[in-house]
Amino acid sequence: MLTSLLPPTITPALRLCFHRRSMEQQRPLSTVTMAFTVVAFLIFVMARSHVTGMDLPLWPRLLCALAMLLLVAAIPKAPSTFIFGLIGVLYIVVLQIGVVINVEGVEKPLFWMLPAGMVIPICAAPLWLTPRHFILGTIAFYLAGLPFVLSVPFTHDDYVLCAMWVAIGIPTATTFHFGFYWFRLSHFMLEEKLLALAGTDPLTKLLNRRAFLEQAERVLGETQAEGEVVSAIFLDIDRFKSLNDQYGHARGDDALMEVTQVLNDAVPPGGVIGRLGGEEFAVLIKTPGPQRAAELADTLRILVAAILRPDGFLTASFGLAHRRSNESAIELLDRADEALLRAKHAGRNRVFVEQARRVERVRATAIDEESDTRVDEEPVVATRWGAFDLFTHYQPVYSLSHQKQVGFEALLRGFDRHGTPLQPDSLFAPQSNPGVTELDSLTHHLHLANARKRLPLDTWLFLNVAPSTFIQAGYEQTLAAIVSEAGLDPGGVVLEILESEGVDVEELALAAWRYRGCGFLIAVDDFGAGHSNLDRLLRIQPDFVKLDGELIRAKSRASDQPLLPTIVSLLHRADMLVVVEGIETTEELILAVESNVDFAQGFLLGRPSATLPSAAAVMRRIDHAFDVIAEGRTVRTARFEAQLAPYLAMLTSAATALSNGANIEEAIAPMAKLELCKRCFVLDETGRIVGPEIIGRAGPGADFRLGPLAGPQSGRWDHRPYYWKAVASMGMAVFCQPYLSLTSGRASVGVTMAFTRDDKVMVVGSELDWTSPHLAWPTAE
Known part of the structure; x- marks a missing residue:
């Protein structure tokens, strides 16, 4: 099973x-x-010829070369x-034979062989790949020259030369080889460790996203068996x-390790396992058929749920x-990710299989702007503000229900004389700066001039206005004149x-009342952030409320x-x-659609750009x-x-x-034994x-916040949906839909049924504890 790149030891395979x-x-x-040694050998042959003349024909030496x-x-x-x-051993043997042939017949031949006999093994030592090659090559070198050495009559000086070979040449060559070998091995192990760290998740020791995709591509490139x-x-x-937020990241890490253990134990050998980031894992496996993969996925789901x-x-x-024919690892994972998205939206803790039709990539964070932009032929209008050039960029606003572009927010972008972009907030000084109103007015001229040339006629232009500019007396007339001069309608x-x-x-x-009198529409930006509050909305009564992005991620406790x-x-x-x-x-787009949001904008739907983006890709998203919902x-x-x-x-x-006259307590007591009651x-x-109220297995318990509300017998509950819906049916x-209970302070679902007893309408009911995340929540009415 391919789960980690970290080598535990120097195994034979690793060596x-x-x-x-x-x-x-x-x-x-x-x-x-x-090759250089061949040249050196030929120089050696020339030196022998020059000093002593040739006693033997030249061709044996050239044959060795x-x-x-x-x-x-x-x-x-x-x-x-x-x-x-083997090539190295043969080469050094031929070299030794050539040296022997070349010194044949000279006076004191051992002195002629001294450089070769000592230098060649020392210089060759670092080049041998393994100690085995080194030992065999060195022995072969000396054995090739041994017959010649034994045929030479030894003198006292010859014994000294042989001692030098043994005492200097062999130890030095051995030191060189093993020194370089261990240096190369240490470098290799360090390289392997760095590669492993670069491709391994540090917590789980699984492959990270990059390494997983590389390994997956190798698996996809292998030949598949029939039916595989x-x-x-x-x-x-x-x-x-929620696990990290409520119980700490250490507990979250423990959960990740437990899931990793499940994957390592359950995924069959040959499967590729990776942690792609955060709480996301991926498995790539080969199976005899698609049903086996589905069974494995469900087995993993059951094991994780334990x-x-x-x-x-x-x-x-x-x-x-x-996998489909000729599909890359990224494309395959995208389809699995789309199925995962549907599984989460369907209530979590389930396995969903890919859809037959092709879908958009679900994890991309922005539409490909290069392929989804319109080319505008109209020239761009720019203006100067001090040392900066100011331009208009547009970010599209979409109607989710109509599935069309209905507007564009005009955003200011500035560049210095070197073409370096500036942050928008660096252009605008604090509100107390008197230059803000001037820049605001200049910006409105710029945006409206560009809008006349570029924006479709049936779309809104969202124009940002600083509050200090907005409340200036008479600015509504000024802005209406600018709009009219640009050939636009204030209603747009x-x-x-x-x-x-x-x-x-x-x-x-x-x-706002004055601007409405001029025909403008009003929006309040960033509701839910900073000093924006509900009172502000109710007083201004805007036509649009732009919610801050953080509200998308807000959840009940x-x-x-x-x-x-x-x-x-x-x-x-x-x-x-x-x-x-x-x-x-x-996921945020799906939540916006399901929450009945009217309009949406963001990087997923289009980044701010000087050109107007095409809506085709966004419409598919x-x-x-809607399909997922x-x-x-x-x-x-x-x-x-x-x-x-x-x-x-x-x-x-x-x-x-109860309608047959049974005792109230005896009739409702069985319901109290059910788990969620x-x-x-x-x-x-x-x-x-x-009559009596019976506390069930999931009884309200002690909630110090609701102490004064104890004893609901005195309450009146006919205004609750669970009462009047029962009477109507x-x-x-x-x-009824889940609601916050006044008796327990927890999310609850009321189940009720109306009946008649002694000609009177009565309602029997039970309040169920609906706080567990494993319980399904219906779509809001």
């Missing part, structure tokens, strides 16, 4: 890898050195370390952020995709009041459910259209979000109803018994509790 890499690195050096040249030519083509070493399928499993730990976390059990969502211009402190809300409200749908519903009740800014991921709504609704089924059945039995009760026609068990 073989080292020798092969050393061979590739030493080919050029060995080739050059051995030719053999060495052929061996040099074979070095770059050596296919293995064995052949590489390559599958990618993408998994994401559910609610991992891991404990402080508030229950860990779960993960899985996406599965099978949305003035965004920027968030700031120091400006009285009453002044902003009065100014206990149930981990997003708050965006409730915020949007509140603003809609106040007759305000909602724009969500900062959409950067597909938005349409995909539709599928998820069906799955979650079915799961929600399945989880409620035993409670509704028990409720029907209790209502039947907090309390069971019967209400009269005025919504007050009749007499004789049918009904349920």
Whole structure:
């Protein structure tokens, strides 16, 4: 199983890898050195000829030189370390034979052989790839010259020479070889360690994203057996952020390690496992068929769901995709990731398989601007502000329901004389700076002049206005004149009041009334950040409210459910259209669509640019979000109803018994034994509790916040949806949307059923604890 790049020890396989890499690195050096030695040998032959004359024919010496040249030519083509070493041994033997032939017949031949006998083994020592090559090559070198040495009559000086060879040549060569060998080995191990660290996740020791993709590409490049399928499993730990936030990152790390252990144990040999980032893991496997991969994914889901976390059990969502013809690893993972996205939206803790149709990449953070931009023929209008050149950039605003571009926010971009871009906030001084209004006015001239040339006629232009400029007396007339001069209609211009402190809300409200009189539309920017608050909205009464991106990520503390749908519903009740800014991921786009957001903008839908982006790719993204929501709504609704089924059945039995005159306590007591039941009760026609209230297995418990509310028998509950829905559906068990209970302070679901007893309408019900993240939440009504 390929799970890590870190080598635990120098294994035989690792040593073989080292020798092969050393061979590739030493080919050029060995080739050059051995070729130079051939030249040196020919010079040696010429020196012998010049000093003593030739006693033997020249051709044996040249034949040795030719053999060495052929061996040099074979070095770059050596296919293995064995052949590489064999060439070296043959080369050094031929060289020794050539030296022996060359010194044959000279006076004191051992003195002539001294340089070769000592220098050649020493110089060759670092070039041997392995100690085995070195030992065999050195022995072969000396054995090749031994017959000649033994045939020479020894003198006292000859014994001294042989002693020098033994005492200096052999130890020095041995030191050189093993010194260079261990140096190369240490360098190789350091290189392997660095490569491993660069490709291994430091916590789990699994492959990181880069290494996983490289290994996956190698697997995809291998020949597949008949019927073999390559599958990618993408998994994401559910609610991992809440684990880190509530219980600390150490507990989160423990969870990651436990999931890693599950993967290492359950994924079969040959599978590639990686941690792609955060709580995301990926597995690439070869199986005999797609069903095996689906079974493995479900097995992994079950094993992960058995891991404990402080508030229950860990779960993960899985996406599965099978490789298509000529598909890259990135494309395969994208389809698995899309399936994972659908699994999470359908309620988490489940396995979803890829869709048959091709989908947009779900993790990309922005539309490819190079391929999705329109070429504008109109010249760009620019202006100067001090030492800066100012330009207009546009970011599109989309209607999610209409799936079309409906507006563009004009954004100011500045560049210095070197063409270096400047941050927008560096152009605008603090609000107290009197130059801000001047720059604001200059910016409005610039944006409106460009809008006349570039923007489609049926779109809004969102124009930022500093509050200090917005409240200036008479500026509404000035701006209306600028708009008219640009050939635009004020009804197509949305003035965004920027968030700031120091400006009285009453002044902003009065100014907004004046701008509306000129035909402008009003928007409040960055609601939910800084000093922006609900009172500000209710006083200004804008046409649009632009929500800060952080509100997309806001969730309830206990149930981990997003708050965006409730915020949007509140603003809609106040007759305000909602724009969500900062959409950067597909998950955020899906949440915006599901929350009934009217308009959206963000990097995912288009970055600010001097050119107007095409809407085609964005439309596919938005349409995909609608598809995911539709599928998820069906799955979650079915799961929600399945989880409620035993409670509704028990409720029907209790209502039947009560309508037949049974004792209240005896009739409702069985419901209290069910797992999620907090309390069971019967209400009269005025919504007050009749008889005893029975605390269930998930009883309210002690909540110090709600101490004064203890004892709901005195309350009146006929205003609650679970009461009047039951009365409206007499004789049918009904349920309501999750709500915050006043008796327990936790998210709850009410299941009720109306019946008649003694000619009076009564309602029997149970309040269920719905705080567990494993429970399905239906789509908001």
